[in-house]
Amino acid sequence: MKNILYSFIIKEFLLKRGSRNVIHTEKPTALIMIFGATGDLAKRKLFPSLYRLYQKGKLSERFAVVGVARRALSNEEFQLSVKESIEAASDKNGNHDEFISHFHYHSHDVTDSSSYLSLKQMASDLDSHYGLGGNRIFYLAMAPEFFGTIAEHLKADGLTDVAGFKRLVIEKPFGHDVESAKQLNKQIRNAFSEDEIYRIDHYLGKEMVQNIEVIRFANAIFEPLWNNRYISNIQLTSSEVLGVEERGRYYETSGALRDMVQNHMLQMVALLAMEPPIRLTTEEIRSEKVKVLRAMRPLEGDAVNEHFVRGQYGKGKIDGEEVPAYRDEPMVNPASNTETFVAGKLLIDNFRWAGVPIYIRTGKRMETKSTKIVIQFKDIPMNLYYQSEQTLNPNLLVIHIQPGEGISLYLNAKKSGQNVEATPVKLNFANKGIDGINTPEAYEKLLYDCMRGDATNFTHWDEVALSWSFVDKISEVWESEKAENFPNYESGTMGPREADQLLEKDGFFWWPVTDLNVDNC
Numbered sequence: 132m133k134n135i136l137y138s139f140i141i142k143e144f145l146l147k148r149g150s151r152n153v154i155h156t157e158k159p160t161a162l163i164m165i166f167g168a169t170g171d172l173a174k175r176k177l178f179p180s181l182y183r184l185y186q187k188g189k190l191s192e193r194f195a196v197v198g199v200a201r202r203a204l205s206n207e208e209f210q211l212s213v214k215e216s217i218e219a220a221s222d223k224n225g226n227h228d229e230f231i232s233h234f235h236y237h238s239h240d241v242t243d244s245s246s247y248l249s250l251k252q253m254a255s256d257l258d259s260h261y262g263l264g265g266n267r268i269f270y271l272a273m274a275p276e277f278f279g280t281i282a283e284h285l286k287a288d289g290l291t292d293v294a295g296f297k298r299l300v301i302e303k304p305f306g307h308d309v310e311s312a313k314q315l316n317k318q319i320r321n322a323f324s325e326d327e328i329y330r331i332d333h334y335l336g337k338e339m340v341q342n343i344e345v346i347r348f349a350n351a352i353f354e355p356l357w358n359n360r361y362i363s364n365i366q367l368t369s370s371e372v373l374g375v376e377e378r379g380r381y382y383e384t385s386g387a388l389r390d391m392v393q394n395h396m397l398q399m400v401a402l403l404a405m406e407p408p409i410r411l412t413t414e415e416i417r418s419e420k421v422k423v424l425r426a427m428r429p430l431e432g433d434a435v436n437e438h439f440v441r442g443q444y445g446k447g448k449i450d451g452e453e454v455p456a457y458r459d460e461p462m463v464n465p466a467s468n469t470e471t472f473v474a475g476k477l478l479i480d481n482f483r484w485a486g487v488p489i490y491i492r493t494g495k496r497m498e499t500k501s502t503k504i505v506i507q508f509k510d511i512p513m514n515l516y517y518q519s520e521q522t523l524n525p526n527l528l529v530i531h532i533q534p535g536e537g538i539s540l541y542l543n544a545k546k547s548g549q550n551v552e553a554t555p556v557k558l559n560f561a562n563k564g565i566d567g568i569n570t571p572e573a574y575e576k577l578l579y580d581c582m583r584g585d586a587t588n589f590t591h592w593d594e595v596a597l598s599w600s601f602v603d604k605i606s607e608v609w610e611s612e613k614a615e616n617f618p619n620y621e622s623g624t625m626g627p628r629e630a631d632q633l634l635e636k637d638g639f640f641w642w643p644v645t646d647l648n649v650d651n652c
């Protein structure tokens with residue numbers, strides 16, 4: 132029985148997945164201008180992702196990259212840093228010379244108006260040299276305070292006057308709250324229209340986050356059950372083992388709520404809870420996600436601390452090593468009130484989800500690195516197969532986002548032998564096991580999507596505004612009340628006790644993410 136069900140699910144899943152996922156063969160042509168080209172993001176993610184696209188033949192020879200940053204570098208020095216970043220990320224022995232010859236450097240302070248004119252000249256020369264058709268992508272991989280200034284200069288100094296397309300890719304955080312996000316949006320909208328703006332949420336580039344839609348809408352067995360009649364609760368965990376590391380300055384003004392919940396966690400909630408779009412177009416999918424965010428019950432006053440728990444890590448042990456408390460990290464206030472952990476209960480007040488709690492939790496310095504979604508189905512009305520003192524396990528659907536990728540379905544089946552008792556069985560689909568290849572990095576997919584002009588996996592302004600409005604109410608309360616019990620969880624644990632109590636008071640518990648790991652098939 133286990134095998135029959137298993138193969139049915141896998142076959143169904145792959146068939147539907149294949150019919151939906153068009154294989155893109157376009158080789159887009161563009162000038163990609165990376166602001167912040169000497170920074171961490173460019174080196175760790177952007178250059179290696181562009182290289183992988185090139186290696187896979189998804190970039191034609193008609194592309195050029197201009198790296199922009201303040202420090203004085205020659206083209207050769209910049210190309211060497213690109214080469215080093217590719218080697219550090221993956222390919223130590225490849226021949227990168229042809230690829231890196233497409234990279235050029237412009238030393239430029241983005242606050243200095245005069246240097247945009249030479250940047251414009253450089254862009255125009257590269258456009259002619261590589262035959263780029265005037266297509267331009269401006270990637271802002273810099274601190275957010277520069278986003279608005281750069282966008283304004285690009286327009287004022289004529290860099291956006293192009294014969295081809297112009298697109299702005301903008302990193303997180305998109306604002307600090309709804310007001311600052313509106314202000315930033317206004318600045319960039321003076322230079323780019325909404326459909327030219329690609330707001331990055333790298334979770335939307337993750338293979339299994341993109342798979343949420345397919346699992347839901349391509350399987351006859353799930354969608355009819357995807358509602359408050361059959362689902363008792365949903366749990367989303369995104370736990371990290373790393374601490375705040377070198378990012379104390381940024382994190383002190385952000386905290387886990389702004390850093391992870393406002394964007395990644397709420398985006399995953401929207402994908403899980405949205406109605407089937409009438410078409411798989413960017414506009415239709417975004418519009419369904421927006422409806423979920425609009426239906427999320429806002430929290431105010433006392434409701435904030437009834438539905439949300441905050442935590443901050445203290446010292447502890449990770450992999451046998453002592454690690455410091457958050458308050459002892461570099462560039463962190465020794466009396467910091469910043470949360471490094473958030474757990475919350477969300478309610479979506481619409482016909483499908485009324486009464487189904489969606490629990491989220493995310494934090495740094497936790498026991499394990501894991502992003503998982505657990506959908507817990509309601510109990511059957513009557514338990515025929517267990518002794519009265521035993522309870523039947525609920526059916527669970529687990530979507531493994533990372534580090535393992537796949538899905539597991541927990542069912543009850545008959546125990547082998549003469550008896551008629553039920554025993555839990557787990558049906559597993561491990562993504563790598565089936566495809567036999569490493570799935571592309573999120574940034575690789577998102578860069579390619581942007582070059583092709585597909586904004587589906589980027590966040591629309593309406594989503595940004597709604598998620599900030601939701602989160603702002605929580606921040607207001609937390610910023611006005613000092614957390615007297617911080618630090619309230621030891622590094623290397625799954626967060627504060629209050630996060631468990633949040634579910635216990637509803638009669639649930641967090642499914643232990645380490646026990647649910649996907650096995651390779």
Ligand SMILES: NC(=O)C1=CN([C@@H]2O[C@H](COP(=O)(O)OP(=O)(O)OC[C@H]3O[C@@H](n4cnc5c(N)ncnc54)[C@H](OP(=O)(O)O)[C@@H]3O)[C@@H](O)[C@H]2O)C=CC1
Nearest residue numbers: 167168169170171172200201202239240241272273302303
């Ligand atoms: N790093 C990561 O993993 C992630 C980063 N992000 C986001 O990406 C963005 C960049 O982050 P990250 O790469 O870590 O930042 P870094 O601090 O490592 O890099 C900043 C870059 O900006 C350049 N820069 C700073 N000031 C100026 C200026 N006035 N004019 C021109 N260039 C300037 C720096 O170069 P120079 O000093 O030479 O001028 C450097 O290239 C941020 O918005 C961050 O939130 C988002 C997700 C993950």
Ligand SMILES: O=C1O[C@H](COP(=O)(O)O)[C@@H](O)[C@H](O)[C@H]1O
Nearest residue numbers: 303333369371390391395502533
């Ligand atoms: O955006 C961010 O995400 C990372 C976690 O990303 P993941 O892909 O490793 O899950 C987080 O560490 C960082 O603080 C945050 O800014």
